[in-house]
Amino acid sequence: MNPLQKLKAQRPWIEIIDDERDCPFGDNGFIVTLRKEYSFALDPDCGIRGFDTFAELKKGTSKKAVCSI
Numbered sequence: 001m002n003p004l005q006k007l008k009a010q011r012p013w014i015e016i017i018d019d020e021r022d023c024p025f026g027d028n029g030f031i032v033t034l035r036k037e038y039s040f041a042l043d044p045d046c047g048i049r050g051f052d053t054f055a056e057l058k059k060g061t062s063k064k065a066v067c068s069i
Contacts, residue, residue, distance in 0.1 A: 013038040
């Protein structure tokens with residue numbers, strides 16, 4: 001199991017982690033989509049967020065960074 005799969009398995013509020021680091025276009029980071037009953041605590045109306053690094057992804061999808069709606 002790779003680190004992204006492991007993180008997703010440990011955080012049931014994550015629906016999708018899209019790894020775009022190898023994409024030739026865009027910011028080349030990660031796009032996270034939360035399950036529909038969750039949002040990001042910093043933006044309660046938002047369930048999709050981009051992260052530049054894996055460390056930011058881990059911090060930004062922690063239990064403290066996500067809330068149920």
